[in-house]
Amino acid sequence: MPPITTENNLLVYQGCNFLKQRLILSVLSGKPIKIIDIRDNSIDPGLKEYEISLIRMIDKITNGTKIELDSTGTSLYFSPGLLHGGLLTHDCCVERNIGYYLEALIALGPFCKEPINAKLRGVTNSSESPSVDYVKQSAIPLLKKFLIVDDGLEMHIIKRGLKPSGGGEISFKCPVRKNIRAIQFVKSGMVKRIRGIVFGCKVSPALGNRAVESAKGVMLNFLPDVYINTDQNRGKTSGNSPGYGISLVAETTDGVFYGAEGVYDVTEKGENLITPEDLGKDVAFKLIDEIYRGGCVDSSFQWLASLYIALGEKNISKFLTGPLSQYTINFLQHLRDFFAITFKLSNIEEEEEEEEAEGGNNSKDRDRECLQVLMTCVGVGYKNISKRII
Structure with missing residues (x-):
């Protein structure tokens, strides 16, 4: 509304x-x-x-x-x-x-x-x-x-x-x-490495090790450079409640980061037992899905990229994302309400078709490209009036 x-x-x-x-x-x-x-x-x-x-x-x-x-x-x-x-x-x-x-x-x-x-x-x-x-x-x-x-x-x-x-x-x-500077970031690159951390608070270290093996078992089918660290917390650094979780991040050759995570709260879940193997495998598949979505930003922070683009210098900014989430779509509507700024959203497939029409047929894999959205706008030139100038 x-x-x-x-x-x-x-x-x-x-x-x-x-x-x-x-x-x-x-x-x-x-x-x-x-x-x-x-x-x-x-x-x-x-x-x-x-x-x-x-x-x-x-x-x-x-x-x-x-x-x-x-x-x-x-x-x-x-x-x-x-x-x-x-x-x-x-x-x-x-x-x-x-x-x-x-x-x-x-x-x-x-x-x-x-x-x-x-x-x-x-x-x-x-x-x-x-x-x-x-x-x-x-x-x-x-x-x-x-x-x-x-x-x-x-x-x-x-x-x-x-x-x-x-x-x-x-x-x-x-x-x-x-x-904030204007930016043109339209190439996501190829995934070159995967890093992660498995943490445990007031639980056996064996649970974290099992989650590591399960996640690596999935990711090593696609990439050899996979390293997942363990962070076992005890005493004052472990908080007030038991549990464990896993967080993974994939880095591309162009400096794009895709993330995925999962957490198991022992106290809150109660009888709904989730094994560490299931947790590690689920998070690994979440990361694969995030990589498949593509773009130059993780899907959870598309709205943040939209904010920085809108507030950037008065110049053309282009940013490639995966399919826009509903949260991002509503954020774009709110940007229009507060700053009277709109984005040009174009499917990457449409631009590829125009290039093919000019230069002949190009046999690229469209399964991923047709999912991506190119966001273009001219920033409002937002100035930080509170910052001291020396």
């Missing part, structure tokens, strides 16, 4: 979907938003605890933000302040993992006044949102491509924590930039 625009530039949305998208774009554009009918027909109406925690985190890195929430929690008014950044310590709600909050920091970090130096505590790995490993493997390299100089961009996992009790902690540092 498109937003209702009032006379004072207020955007009014209905429903709880895509709250994080709307908050991020509201802060970047400076446009206030109002969200009504938030789960008004639900047994538990209003904002969830993890959504309130996200709003509080954004409030910590901004100055002058005004937030109004009605008594039932079903109506939110959010008027953004100026991005300040700086030191941030935040205890994330354990209903969502830290990656849910980290995505917002990565999107807003380059446009702050002071470089972000954040410590986030909570659940590091769960299935609801991209985990901290996934973000580190896929989102951080993507951000590096758009920053002219990536000095000061760091992320470290200090302690791991799984659901339901969490206990994990990560540190994240992001530099500030005056603007």
Whole structure:
């Protein structure tokens, strides 16, 4: 449903979907938003605890933000302040993992006044949102491509924590930039190596080793350069709940990273036993599917690439992705609402057909190419007005 625009530039949305998208774009554009009918027909109406925690985190890195929430929690008014950044310590709600909050920091970090130096505590790995490993493997390299100089961009996992009790902690540092450069990234390259990590918290190391062997058994059929490390946590670094998981990343010759992950929470799953062999095999096939989708970005972070392209310099940017996810499609619609910017989306097959018509028949494998989408737009030339100029 498109937003209702009032006379004072207020955007009014209905429903709880895509709250994080709307908050991020509201802060970047400076446009206030109002969200009504938030789960008004639900047994538990209003904002969830993890959504309130996200709003509080954004409030910590901004100055002058005004937030109004009605008594039932079903109506939110959010008027953004100026991005300040700086030191941030935040205890994330354990209903969502830290990656849910980290995505917002990565999107807003380059446009702050002071470089972000954040410590986030909570659940590091769960299935609801991209985990901290996934973000580190896929989102951080993507951000590096758009920053002219990536000095000061760091992320470290200090302690791991799984659901339901969490206990994990990560540190994240992001530099500030005056603007984001335009980019033309249309070649994904061939996969040259696969790396991964299997972690365990308060469980036997044998479980992780079994997951490693199962995942490698699948991946070695396609590529010889496969290495999966094990990270067995004990004591204070293992969080408050038992469990284990696996995270894989494939790197191509052109610097593209595809990721896949899976986590098994011993406490929460209970009797629904999943063997380490099944977990390793499932994640390996997820990675293969991600590679097949292609493009120059992981499917979970297509929206992040779209944001950087839209806010880039006033020049033509081209970016090749796999099939657009529903989350990305809605993000493009929100970009149009907040920044009045639209993308030209063309199927890669159409351009190949035009080239063939001019230069004769070309016998390329179309199974993968027909799935890919070329995103083209002219950036709005977004400037970080808060960054100090020496």
